[in-house]
Ligand code: ANZ
């Protein structure tokens with residue numbers, strides 16, 4: 162092979178890797194190597210791999226292969242998240258069984274992964290739609306049920322009119338179905354839930370452990386969990402025996418409550434509306450049933466509502482305030498009713514102004530009167546018009562009013578979470594049957610563990626079409642069973658589980674995929690878990706990543722795993738876009754991964770993905786050049802092919818200049834990889850290639866041992882991003898064994914001594930310090946160094962107005 166022929170290299174090395182089962186994690190008890198667990202979010206088998214897969218798996222493989230080179234025993238498994246709606250929709254269209262489409266796509270993707278050269282341990286492959294897998298979803302459901310963590314309740318749920326199934330809150334994005342984009346509506350249904358709310362506080366507290374997570378992700382989870390502190394206040398309603406609870410984060414504003422609002426879809430509204438107002442109320446309720454939470458809560462939405470004809474009594478001053486029903490108050494948050502304080506809450510103010518309700522200022526903030534400006538004043542200030550609270554600041558007033566309420570038995574301090582329980586039931590076929598039998602006498606009876614799995618009845622084509630009830634309901638023979646308790650006639654639950662159940666624990670199954678004694682072998686999980694690095698999309702921030710954390714905590718409480726957080730580090734890769742826009746059919750800007758590989762070869766595509774920018778950033782395929790990557794790889798392979806010195810020749814007397822470059826490259830590449838700056842590490846590999854090329858052409862020539870050292874280093878470094886080219890180069894260098902396990906090179910400190918430059922630090926134009934810095938120091942590093950200088954500190958009072966950095970020689974601070 163003289164020309165660089167990627168397809169030939171792929172065929173050759175793919176076969177060898179498979180023959181040697183190269184990337185299998187060692188289960189040998191005598192293997193003393195430290196273990197690491199690297200996981201990519203497993204794919205959904207919707208056709209062949211696409212560019213997004215190409216990116217995420219290329220990035221994950223850099224990490225896995227880097228650890229392999231460093232001598233870790235690495236677990237890097239793969240499987241398929243193979244239940245879900247698209248398979249079912251395809252089956253309806255083709256009058257087939259969802260399994261046919263699913264498993265055909267899995268095979269296609271598996272072959273593409275093999276070609277793509279990802280270092281998977283194929284022996285641990287799993288598919289969540291296999292009965293051997295989903296059996297354990299059912300087993301886990303039974304455990305959750307026993308612990309009261311799986312329960313059924315009626316209530317308003319999110320309903321996708323297109324997919325004809327309910328959705329979890331997490332699957333409703335801006336009021337639309339996360340899957341198909343249809344407007345989600347609300348329906349009253351009895352459904353299964355997981356009690357994730359029991360874990361709300363721990364899901365927050367344990368974020369302390371997630372030091373390797375991006376801040377953005379933590380913030381999204383924190384907001385989703387939505388913890389707030391405030392008070393529960395009891396309001397009497399005229400003509401009703403029991404007082405009504407409201408939750409407020411601002412009990413200090415209680416004297417400013419001028420009306421009371423009940424969620425229009427709450428039972429309370431229906432109960433207390435007077436006869437005179439009932440017709441108007443019911444018309445209103447019908448109208449808002451069509452809206453999603455997001456729409457109802459949108460601050461810019463015109464406020465709507467209706468007077469219920471009743472009055473509530475403010476517990477602190479006995480004032481009668483009118484009770485309204487409105488849709489901006491949610492029935493399933495807090496207590497589904499609020500005290501409205503229009504002066505200090507914008508939504509209440511909008512409502513008050515629209516319906517002519519009074520506005521009473523109780524916190525003096527120095528801002529203009531909200532009743533006149535239309536701008537509520539939610540900020541800090543001094544309490545006024547508030548009896549015993551007058552003159553207090555917000556925090557003191559909150560403490561005081563809670564004390565008063567508690568003494569009078571009219572309220573108490575309270576904590577509230579926005580997080581709601583995880584709605585689990587789906588009215589679709591291609592998922593895990595919920596292992597419950599409904600008996601007219603015994604109620605909800607779990608299918609005994611030894612009878613699991615409850616496998617899906619064989620339905621296909623039209624039988625799967627959405628009808629608003631689960632397709633399983635039509636499988637009469639499957640549905641009608643004996644009650645496991647009393648043996649009387651009973652019926653199976655016909656819903657299937659949300660497929661996010663499948664992905665909430667798959668990473669544990671990989672540790673012992675064939676295990677039959679439970680969902681996983683606790684011994685093996687102790688060995689491998691938790692996951693050292695997880696790579697996947699930010700779109701799972703409040704779905705999969707939250708659910709998996711919840712499952713792990715429950716399993717921990719059951720004594721099945723020893724840790725409470727599943728993923729120690731998390732990397733969210735960016736998206737692959739084209740021409741500045743997300744790829745889509747309608748824009749016609751899709752790029753096909755397979756075609757790119759056909760044109761440029763696997764290594765060039767992978768290298769392009771990794772080189773494009775920091776892994777978190779989007780990659781615009783219009784701005785990158787796989788052709789240039791291919792050229793670089795050809796050049797690198799040529800360098801590795803042209804070395805003429807024999808392996809093992811001592812390198813000490815080799816060309817000193819080239820050796821310095823090689824060892825600097827090792828040193829920097831190691832640091833860059835440790836800090837996930839993979840793209841810059843690739844740039845260093847390119848520089849090393851050029852230096853070796855120059856050494857071959859312009860002296861000391863291809864026989865110098867420093868050239869071999871550079872080329873071998875290049876092969877090892879390159880094995881992280883371009884494994885085929887690296888293997889081929891390694892072989893041409895006369896080395897045996899796979900380059901993937903050659904061992905990470907160590908930089909010789911003697912070859913790292915670097916020239917430094919002097920940087921002048923000025924404050925207001927006067928020189929105050931001189932720093933010795935690396936010529937390649939970044940502006941940010943230099944700024945930090947200069948601002949940390951002890952000699953500079955006396956001339957700064959607080960944050961400087963401006964810092965001008967001219968790396969590496971000058972920093973000018975304007976105090
Ligand atoms: C009175 C008040 C005065 C409020 C004020 C705010 C500012 P978070 O922080 O999200 O927990 N609220 C309570 N239950 C509600 C429901 N079911 N639907 C819609 N809104 C509800 O928000 C708590 C605040 O949201 C509560 O505090 C309540 O309004 C409102 F100057 O009570 B507040």
Ligand code: ZN
Pocket residue numbers: 600601602603604644645646647648649651
């Ligand atoms: Zn029974």
